[in-house]
Amino acid sequence: MKWGGGGYVTGLIYHPTSANVMYARTDIGGAYRWNNSNGSWTPITDGIGFNAGEGSFHGVESIALDPANDNKVYLVTGMYSHNWDGTPINGRIYASGDRGASWTHYDLPFPVGGNEDARAIGERLKADPTNPSTLFYASRTAGLWKSTNSGQTWTQTGLSSKVLTAAEIQGLGTAPVGVEQIVFDNSNVGGGATTWIMYAAIAPDYVQKAGLSSTMYKSTNGGFSWTPVPVPSNVSGYFVPHMLRTSDGNYYVVFNKNAGQGAQGPGYLYRFGGVTNGETWAQLATTTQGGYGGVSVYGTGATARIALAVTGTWSAGQPVVQLSDNGGATWREIADGMQHWGGGYRGWVDDIEIDPANKDHIMHVHGGGVWETWNASAASPSWDVPLNNFEETATLALVTPPAGAPYKFVNSAGDIGTWVQTDLAATPTRAPTSAWSNGNAADVLWSDPTYIVSAGALNGSPAVSFGSWSGDGGNTWSNFATLPAGASANTAESASIATAFRNNAIWAPANSVPSYTTNNGASWTSTNLPALSAVGINRGYRLAVDRKNPNKVYAYDSGGASWSNLAGKVYVSTDGGHNFALSQGSVSANLAPNGWNATSLAVNPNVEGDLWLADGNAVYHSTNSGASWTKLNGFATIAANGSTGQMQGASVIALGKAQAGASYPAAVYVVGAMNGVWGVYHSDDGGATWARFNDDAHQYGGIGVMAADWNSYGRIYFSGVGRGLVYTN
Structure with missing residues (x-):
């Protein structure tokens, strides 16, 4: 699906000597390489090395490029530095010698937080x-830390041996920032000698815990030992989000009072002389409207062009990108009022880069992707979206309509809400709301797919649940006038909604007993389904309407978590989802307990009572509306390759148009591990035989949701980890 961005790009990295080589990193969607010849991005973390079950390594905290070899790139990955109890989670480093076409990875001895505060x-x-x-x-x-063998092994430097304990991490109350970055005092490239002099910026949280005396330190012996460097008193205890060195030996250092994306200021930009220029400080800019994020410099001295990103400003008339063409003596705003943010997070302008080959080409990140100008010298530069093939949305639910419907699918996604996709090559325009929201679930009426229902939440503090319906294929929407029991208190994604008849819906909010409406949400009545006991994470019922006989509605309780010891159960309604009875056959099947995101339920719309279920470990098939279930052979959960995680035996199941002449009236697709190999599998004969649908180069860190097309045999739509929606024929 074409969306264009949709997620937080946390850094842009140009190669220092080959200006046409550039990469972008994201917080949950992996990394991309810029293709200068056609103005598009190439995802480089979808395949081999970034295996299924290892989606956490799609959080890229940092990228480094070998200045002497523009084919070599390194990624440090891992979404979170610690568990809920503060226990550290170590990351990985990936190395590629062919610009990301293939990868080798090594485990790291320290935690990584690519999706935590201060990730830009x-x-x-x-x-x-x-x-x-x-x-x-x-x-x-x-x-x-330091590695002398391209990241294979690591040792701590002499800066500090302090490792934060789980209790200390918890005590911070927010993500640790730690040592922020280092910059080498060297403009040379290659030759094999060691760069002896370097500066390190250190966040105040680690300064305090490690007993250090400054937020900046210097080493003159390659990192073996370090001495404090005094910073200006007005920025003592500030964070340093970005710092760089120019060829004349000067450093440009951004200080901000607060850490994190969109952090408020005050912020300061200083020029620091370094060893070449006497280690003196000169203030170049300050702001009390928002804070400072990134800085980029083209040229040196009094004629240097400096681009300064202002973060945490949300309103027109506030600074966004400040530009100086005289080394910081004077500044002008070049982005505010240009109306180029669309639905993105204007306030998350936390990195900015001037093209080293063209000073009029400036790019900056934000919470919804990347923006750029090619005429930065103009009085009012124009801005555009360089996001072709860059997709970082996170789909939470997906439903395809019957053949002949006026749209392709309904996509319920995190942060961008619910959208009706009519053209795979264009960004969708039909949605219940364009506000910052989560779309948690949607369904379409099989007998009349112009009727659509959706459930989600407006993001904020606190989040606010809402449900919507459309009677014209998503062109216009109305919100349900009221909410069912549980919806106000539970906005989590483990929710489901279904429609059996026009103006009718059954809504299962997370952690709640589902309710039904017969009047488009004017009122709701609770079903008789059992309440869900707490298991430590959100859980919910999955609902599915029998498309041949919509009086039948199925509800699947997956048990909530693998540790819950609560076997999965299926309930069946024969009155349109008002009252349900337990399927004793599902009890006899002994369905595995698993979490919401590891389980799935699908119905064959061509045959009444024909159900498919993935319980996280295996695939089950019922041909009698859930009265009995047959477990299919071959699918079983396995350990993830080189990881402590696991790849679920069967986590997602979808049905689509059958192959011409096939013995079964639907193609069946399963995400899981069959005979010890993870992949997407398909069957044209009702599960008698299976063939793998993807290959190792297309794993996307795992697949979260999937739906199959009813117009075209062999077409599936699916979500990778933070990679938007991908489709294949």
Whole structure:
């Protein structure tokens, strides 16, 4: 599906000597390489090395490029530095010698937080410019680390040996920021010698825990030992989101009072002389409207062009991108009022880059992707969206309509809400709301797919649930006038909604007893389904309407979690979803307990009572409305490759148009592990035989949701980890 961005791009990285080589990193959607020849992005973390069951490694915290070899790129990955109890989660480093076409990875001895606060900080991973097999990593919880063999093994530097404990991490009350970055005092490239002098910026949380005396330190012996560097008193205790060195030996250092994306200020930009220029400080800019995020410099001295990203400003008339063409002596705003943000997070302008080959080409990140101008020198520069093939939305639910419907599918996604897709090559325009929201679930009326129901939540503090219906294929929408029991208190994604007749809906909010309406939400009545007991994570019922006999509605309780010891159960209604009875056959089947995101229920719209279920471990088929279930052979949960995680035996199931002449009236697709190999599998004969549908180069870190097309045999739509919606024929 074409959306264009939709997620937080946390950094843009140009190669220091090959300006046409550029990469972008994201917080949950992996990394991309820019294709300068056609103005598009190539995803580089979809395949081999980024295996299924390892979606956490689609959170990229930092990228480093070998300055002596523009084919070599490193990624440090891991979404979260710690569990809920503060227990550290170590990350990985990936290395590629062919610009991301293939990868080798190594486990790291320190945690990584690619989707935590302050994730747009300047690159934590740096390669020594003259000896690029030497890498340094500024970690969140364990100080500054060094590798002398391209990331294969690591040791702590002499900056500090302090490793934050789980209790200390919890005590911070927010994500640790730690050592923020280092910059080498060296403009040379290659040669094999060591760069001895370098500066490190350190966040105040680690300064305090490690007993350090400044937020900046210097090493003159390649990182073996470090001495404090005094910073200006007005920025003492501030964070340093970005810092860079220009060829004249000067450093440009951004200070901000607060950490994190869209952090408020005050912010300051200083020029620091470094060892070349006497280590003096000169203030160049300050703001009390928002804070400062990124900085980029083209040229040197009094004629240097400096682009400064202002973060945390949300209203017209506030600074967004400040530009100086005289080394910081004067500034002008070049982005406010240009109306180029669309639905993105204007306030998350946390990295900015001037094209090293063209000073009029400036790009900045934000919460919805990337924006750029090609005429930065103009009095009023124009801005555009360089997001072709860059997709970072997170789909939570997906439903396809019957053949001949006036749209392709309904996509319920995190942050961007619910959308009706009519053209796969164009960004959708039909939605219940364009506000910042989560779409949790949707369904279409099989007998009349112009009737659509959806459930979601407006994001904010707190989030606010809402449900909507459309009677004209998504062109116009009306909100349900009231909410069912449980919806106000439960806005989580483990929710389901179904429609059996026009003006009728059954809504199962997370952690709640489902309710039904017969009047488009003017009133709701609770069903007789049992309440769900707590299991430590959100749970919910999955609802599905029998498309041949809509009086039959099925509700699947997956048990909530693998540790719950609550076997999965299926309930059946014969009065349109008002009252349900337990399927004793599902009890006899002994369905595995698993979480919402590891389970699935699908109905064959061509045959009454024909159901398919994935309980996280295996596939089950019922031909009698759930009275009895047959477990299919071959699917079983396995350990993820090189990981402590696991790949579910069967987590998603979808049905679509049958192959011409097939013995079964639907094609069946399953995401799972069959005979020890994870993949997408399909069957044309009702599960008698299976063939793998994808290959190892197309794993996307795992697949969260999937739906099959009823117009075209072989077409499926699915979500990778933070990779939007992908389709294949």
